[in-house]
């Protein structure tokens with residue numbers, strides 16, 4: 001245990017760790033663990049999607065809509081059903097958009113900003129707009145709210161979701177708070193699954209702002225790593241029950257089911273929000289890519305097919321996650337150097353380094369040829385108040401590379417901690 005070592009022991013440990021580190025440096029590695037992208041092997045799983053349609057395919061969908069032509073703003077019925085199944089909501093609540101859920105989220109924020117929600121003042125006309133950001137979280141969420149110039153407020157994450165005492169207190173007290181980012185299942189980056197209590201409390205919020213909205217990004221709804229498929233409550237239903245039906249926009253996509261950036265994305269909400277949304281959407285576009293929608297809907301025609309497909313992803317991803325976790329356990333448990341959560345789904349592993357060492361670890365790793373996500377990235381303004389969170393993305397590199405990267409990482413983590421204790 002490093003914290004109980006004498007200065008002399010620490011110096012000796014540092015020397016020994018640096019000699020290991022230099023051995024790694026000499027290997028001239030070039031490894032990247034920074035991006036949460038699917039691997040080529042995973043992308044190959046969806047190649048049959050490209051053969052579903054050929055020159056002879058029937059291009060009309062269930063209700064007779066021609067997918068090759070303009071129209072059907074809300075997306076084809078089959079795709080609404082598919083996305084509703086993934087999001088665990090009703091097909092009529094779903095609008096299927098283009099290729100990116102992030103794009104739909106940006107547009108939803110932009111509508112609040114330009115036109116306002118429910119007859120309230122557009123956010124662009126307000127002195128200030130504030131936004132709740134459970135941390136650590138998804139950097140691109142925070143980039144959106146930063147881009148619009150909103151003040152972002154960190155909300156701590158507990159093991160079962162955002163700290164709802166903090167959320168409830170803040171939204172009730174301040175009508176400049178207009179939204180919250182949530183990734184309710186296998187969250188980015190911690191892999192946290194929101195408990196029923198957290199979902200219910202979210203649905204029962206009593207915000208001072210009538211135009212406050214929960215941005216429920218269910219990006220990893222079906223991305224289980226294990227047989228046990230974690231379930232969360234249906235937020236749209238809970239909001240109805242709580243007499244708060246306008247509170248939430250839910251999002252999802254098939255980016256990490258089929259092709260990243262070339263799948264289909266969806267937004268789900270209640271009738272009122274949906275009618276308001278369509279007033280803008282109908283000006284924005286005549287309709288999204290229905291050919292891609294029908295391709296997806298036909299590929300995932302039966303109910304079990306998404307599950308079966310995701311099991312294939314899990315088979316590829318599981319050994320990668322387990323390798324990183326095992327390496328951390330092997331090298332970092334005994335010296336009590338940091339902590340980590342072993343996720344049951346999603347795309348990331350979060351390492352919580354001893355305070356004040358994350359930046360140093362990322363720098364050390366870089367000098368040894370291993371690129372990690374920059375320290376601070378999962379926080380608004382890239383500012384981690386404790387300089388301790390590191391996000392790992394094990395999906396992309398082949399397992400042999402991942403093994404080396406994880407070995408380098410643990411050496412760097414130990415060096416940074418030993419240095420901190422010495423100073």
Ligand code: PLP
Nearest residue numbers: 100101102138183188219253255
């Ligand atoms: N939401 C979360 C939480 C993500 O982690 C990601 C991608 O990493 C996205 C959304 C991006 O989704 P899309 O490709 O549908 O824009």
